[in-house]
Amino acid sequence: MFLIVGLGNPGAEYEETRHNVGFMLVDRAALSYGIRFKRSGKAFSGRGSIKGVEAVLLKPLTYMNLCGEAVRAFVEANALTAESIIAVYDDCDLPLGRMRLRKNGGSGGHRGVESMAHHLGTKDFKRIRLGIGRREGVDTAEYVLSPFAPDEKGALDEMLSKAIASLEVIVAEGIDSAMNRFNSL
Numbered sequence: 001m002f003l004i005v006g007l008g009n010p011g012a013e014y015e016e017t018r019h020n021v022g023f024m025l026v027d028r029a030a031l032s033y034g035i036r037f038k039r040s041g042k043a044f045s046g047r048g049s050i051k052g053v054e055a056v057l058l059k060p061l062t063y064m065n066l067c068g069e070a071v072r073a074f075v076e077a078n079a080l081t082a083e084s085i086i087a088v089y090d091d092c093d094l095p096l097g098r099m100r101l102r103k104n105g106g107s108g109g110h111r112g113v114e115s116m117a118h119h120l121g122t123k124d125f126k127r128i129r130l131g132i133g134r135r136e137g138v139d140t141a142e143y144v145l146s147p148f149a150p151d152e153k154g155a156l157d158e159m160l161s162k163a164i165a166s167l168e169v170i171v172a173e174g175i176d177s178a179m180n181r182f183n184s185l
Contacts, residue, residue, distance in 0.1 A: 001054040002171050003080055004029065005071055007089035007112040010061045018132040019064060019144040021156070022088040022112075025130065025163050026057040032164060041077070042070035051172040064112040068119030075120065085125035086170060087116060088163065092140060094131025097155035099163055101170070101179045102127040126175050128163055 008014065008023030015023075030037060035048035035057055044059040056078075060070035071085070089112055094100060104124045107113040117123045135143050148156050162182065169178040 001056065001080070001084060002050070002086055003056050003058060003071075003075070003078075003084050004086045004088065004167065005058045005060070005067075005116070007064055007067055007087060008059065009063050010059075014145070016147045017145050018148060019090055021090045021130045021132060021160070023059055024156075025088045025128070025160055026059055028160050029164060029167060030057055041073050043074055045074065051168050053171040055171060064115075066115055067112045068115030068117070071116050072119040082120050082122045082125045085116075085120075086128060086167070087113060087125055088128045088130065089113060090132045090144060091129040092132055092134050092144065094129060094133070096131055096133040096152055097159045098131035099159055099166070099182065100127075100129045100131075101166060101175065101182055102129065103175050103179070126170065128166060130159055130163060 004026060006022035006026030008020035014020050030046055033048045033050055035046040037044040037046040042062050046057045048055060058074055060067040062070045089110060103126060166178050166182045169181060
C-alpha cells in the first residue's frame with residue numbers, strides 16, 4: 001500500500017496558492033480514481049486503488065510547517081512504513097511546470113518536508129517536487145502564498161497531469177522507473 005501525502009495548508013484562503021500544489025495533486029488523484037476524503041484525526045484521508053494497488057491519499061490539516069505530526073499519527077495508526085510514503089509538494093527551485101521525483105533526500109529548505117522527516121525519524125520517503133518557480137524581488141513566503149496567475153494555469157494543469165501519470169508509474173513499476181521516465185521531461 002502507498003500513502004500519498006499532499007502538502008499544503010487547509011482553508012479557503014490557501015486553496016489556490018502555489019504552496020498548495022500538493023493538495024491540488026491529491027485532489028486531482030481523488031477525482032481520477034474515485035476516492036472520497038473523510039476526516040481522519042489531524043488529516044483528511046481517502047482509500048482506493050491506483051493501477052490495482054491500494055493507496056491512501058492524505059491531506060494534513062496541521063498546516064505546512066507542522067504536517068509531520070499528522071503524517072506520523074496516520075502512519076502509526078495504520079502500521080505503515082516511511083518507505084510506503086510519497087510526499088507531493090511545491091518547489092521554488094524548479095521552474096513552473098517542471099517536476100522532479102526522488103527516492104529520498106534532504107528537505108531543500110522546505111519546512112513541510114523537514115517536519116515530515118523530523119516526525120518520521122527518517123528522510124527515506126519518496127518525493128514528487130512540483131515546480132512553482134520564483135519571482136525576482138518578491139519575498140519567498142509572500143510568493144508561495146500567492147495564487148497562480150491566469151497565464152500560469154495551463155502550465156500548472158499540464159504539470160499536475162504529468163504528476164498523476166508519474167504516480168501511476170511509481171505504484172505500478174517503482175520509483176526508479178518513474179524517475180527515469182519523468183525526470184528527463
